[in-house]
Structures are given as structure tokens and as C-alpha cells.
Amino acid sequence: MMKKLVLIIAVLLSTYVSTAQNFDKYENMKDVKSMVVTSKMFKLLTKIDLDSNDPETQQYIDLIENLDNIKVFATESQSLRSQMKADVTSYLSSSSLDELMRFNDDGKSVKLYSKPGKNSDYVKEVFMFIDGIEDGKPMSVVVQIKGDLSLKQIGRLAEDLNITGADQLKKVSKSK
Amino acid sequence: MKSALKIVAVCLTVFLASCEQEPTLQEYYVDAQEKSGIITFDIPTSLMTGENSNLDPEQKRILETINKVNVLAIPSNEGSFTAEKERVSSILNDERYNLLMKVNDNGKQFKVMYLGEDDAIDEIVAFGVDQDRGFGLARIIGDQMNPEEIMKLASSMKDGDLNVSGVQEFLKGIDTSGFERKD
Numbered sequence: 001m002m003k004k005l006v007l008i009i010a011v012l013l014s015t016y017v018s019t020a021q022n023f024d025k026y027e028n029m030k031d032v033k034s035m036v037v038t039s040k041m042f043k044l045l046t047k048i049d050l051d052s053n054d055p056e057t058q059q060y061i062d063l064i065e066n067l068d069n070i071k072v073f074a075t076e077s078q079s080l081r082s083q084m085k086a087d088v089t090s091y092l093s094s095s096s097l098d099e100l101m102r103f104n105d106d107g108k109s110v111k112l113y114s115k116p117g118k119n120s121d122y123v124k125e126v127f128m129f130i131d132g133i134e135d136g137k138p139m140s141v142v143v144q145i146k147g148d149l150s151l152k153q154i155g156r157l158a159e160d161l162n163i164t165g166a167d168q169l170k171k172v173s174k175s176k
Numbered sequence: 177m178k179s180a181l182k183i184v185a186v187c188l189t190v191f192l193a194s195c196e197q198e199p200t201l202q203e204y205y206v207d208a209q210e211k212s213g214i215i216t217f218d219i220p221t222s223l224m225t226g227e228n229s230n231l232d233p234e235q236k237r238i239l240e241t242i243n244k245v246n247v248l249a250i251p252s253n254e255g256s257f258t259a260e261k262e263r264v265s266s267i268l269n270d271e272r273y274n275l276l277m278k279v280n281d282n283g284k285q286f287k288v289m290y291l292g293e294d295d296a297i298d299e300i301v302a303f304g305v306d307q308d309r310g311f312g313l314a315r316i317i318g319d320q321m322n323p324e325e326i327m328k329l330a331s332s333m334k335d336g337d338l339n340v341s342g343v344q345e346f347l348k349g350i351d352t353s354g355f356e357r358k359d
Binding site (some may be wrong): 003005006027028029030031032033034035036037038040041045046047 | 180181184240274275276277278279280281282285288290294295323324
């Protein structure tokens with residue numbers, strides 16, 4: 001009985017310690033450009049920026065309100081690029097991600113994945129990995145968008161986002 | 177068996193104690209005013225609501241939800257730079273600060289947070305670190321600030337309704353020479 005109790009507490013503590021997610025370790029690394037935008041930011045933006053009379057805009061607001069976060073990590077460092085690649089491989093094998101599409105774009109390999117959501121039009125996560133040459137430099141980029149996402153609206157979001165990989169992301173909606 | 181329980185109890189106490197409330201940003205700010213090498217200043221919004229501002233009562237009311245802006249900065253060549261940076265970072269890691277966004281770009285970090293509810297914000301905090309130049313902390317302190325109303329007000333600032341010359345005069349008096357990049 002006592003052993004069980006100790007075990008339970010140990011497990012609880014260890015989950016507390018290990019809640020750091022896969023790619024978050026890149027956040028504060030030197031030689032990594034990172035950007036994290038939280039759901040609170042999106043909620044504020046919908047309050048400030050958008051006029052909801054137009055139904056299309058309303059759909060867009062719905063998308064933004066249901067975003068949890070967007071994370072972008074980019075690096076040009078050779079050693080971090082191979083580490084990132086390994087982390088992407090292990091992330092893809094550990095999570096139930098479906099491949100959406102992959103293509104080569106101007107010297108870069110682009111892979112897009114999604115996590116199934118409440119129905120076929122919605123996903124819980126869009127995950128993108130870009131590996132190749134950007135502006136003449138070798139670069140790897142991970143983009144992670146979480147929330148309750150309509151694939152049809154992601155393209156519009158990509159247009160409004162000024163992030164690395166936004167161009168590639170636009171293609172998601174075109175494929176639908 | 178009893179000793180096992182004791183160990184667990186001790187572990188839990190330590191764990192809980194480590195979660196205890198950290199000093200607030202306000203306390204830090206007050207302390208920092210006493211220290212040399214740290215630049216601090218307050219801009220009361222009353223500088224903007226003087227008699228020569230052409231604000232209607234509604235605009236005035238919104239502006240008055242913002243009490244003051246306070247700014248704190250330390251150049252990176254200051255000996256206490258690293259320690260002070262850590263201190264501020266650890267205060268801001270408190271979960272009461274709702275993170276809006278953070279950006280990290282080769283040794284430059286920037287993050288924006290707020291305290292309060294999303295339609296009644298008590299404080300907006302922006303924290304930026306540049307390893308080569310220094311760090312800066314800006315706080316917009318208010319009382320239930322509504323972002324929607326404040327954005328409306330900000331757009332009216334472009335129309336020249338708001339007389340900010342008092343603030344400009346004020347900013348001229350601040351010495352920022354410590355922050356120039358030394359190459």
C-alpha cells in the first residue's frame with residue numbers, strides 16, 4: 001500500500017517535470033530563431049482587429065478563436081539541423097500524425113502532417129517540416145499549429161502570418 | 177514504512193515550498209530604483225490628459241484606465257546585467273502572467289505578457305533582451321484596460337487629438353547613451 005503511494009507520487013512528480021514538449025527546448029537556444037504565439041494573443045486580436053459582418057471573416061474569426069498556439073523554430077546551424085531532423089522523426093513516430101502532403105519547393109523539401117480532429121474538415125494540429133536551402137543558406141524549419149483547425153481556413157491564416165514557411169502552408173487549403 | 181512516508185512528506189513540502197509566491201514585478205521595480213546602473217522612469221498618463229488635449233469625455237475615460245507606463249533598462253556592460261536579467265525572467269515565469277507571444281532570434285529575446293482578464297487587463301508587460309546591448313522592461317499599468325477601446329483610442333492618436341508633447345519633452349530628458357552599441 002505504502003509502496004503504491006510512493007509510486008503514485010513519483011509518477012505525478014515526474015509528469016510534472018517532463019511536461020516540456022518535444023520542440024520547446026529549441027525556444028531559447030542560440031542559433032535558433034523561434035516564435036511562439038499563444039491563444040491569448042489570438043483572442044485579443046479577434047477583439048481588436050476584425051469586423052465580423054462578413055460571413056467569411058466570421059469563419060476566419062472562428063479559426064483564430066480556436067487556435068491554441070503557433071510555434072516556429074528555424075535554424076541554420078548544421079548540428080542543430082540534424083538534431084531537429086531526428087526530433088521530427090521521433091515526433092512523427094510517437095504521435096498519430098497523418099501525412100497531408102509533401103513536395104519540393106525551390107531547393108527545399110516540405111512535409112506537412114496533421115493530427116485528426118473532430119471530423120474530416122478539422123484537425124487538431126498542423127505540423128510542417130522544411131529542410132533545404134532558403135535564401136542561399138541551408139535551413140531547417142519546424143512549424144507547429146495547434147487548436148481546432150479548419151484546413152480550409154489555414155491558407156488564409158498563412159497569408160496573414162509573417163512567418164517562415166507561410167508560403168508553403170498556403171498550399172494546404174489549395175489541396176482541399 | 178513510516179520513514180518512507182516521512183521522506184514523501186518532506187519531498188512534498190519542499191516541492192510545495194518551491195511554488196511559493198515570488199516577489200512581484202512591482203517590488204522589483206521599486207528596489208531597482210535604488211540601484212545604480214539601472215535606468216527607470218515612470219510616464220504618468222496624466223501628462224497626456226492635460227487641458228490642451230482635445231479629447232472627448234469617452235476618450236478621456238478610456239485613457240484614464242491606463243494609469244502609467246513604467247520603463248526599466250540596464251545596459252549589458254553593467255556588471256549586474258546577468259543577475260538582474262535572471263531576476264526579471266524568473267518573476268515573469270509566474271503563471272499569472274499570460275503570455276501573448278515570444279520571439280527569440282540569435283541572442284535577442286522579446287516577449288509580451290499581461291495580467292488580468294482579456295477584456296479587463298491590469299498590466300501589459302514587454303520584456304526584451306539583447307545580449308550585446310542590454311535589456312528593457314516596459315509595463316503599461318492600468319485598471320481594467322479594455323484592449324478594444326484602447327486600440328480605438330490609439331487610432332485616434334493618429335488624428336492628432338492627443339497632445340503628447342508633454343511625453344516627448346519628458347523622454348528627451350532621459351539619458352540612453354549607455355545603450356549605444358559599441359563595435
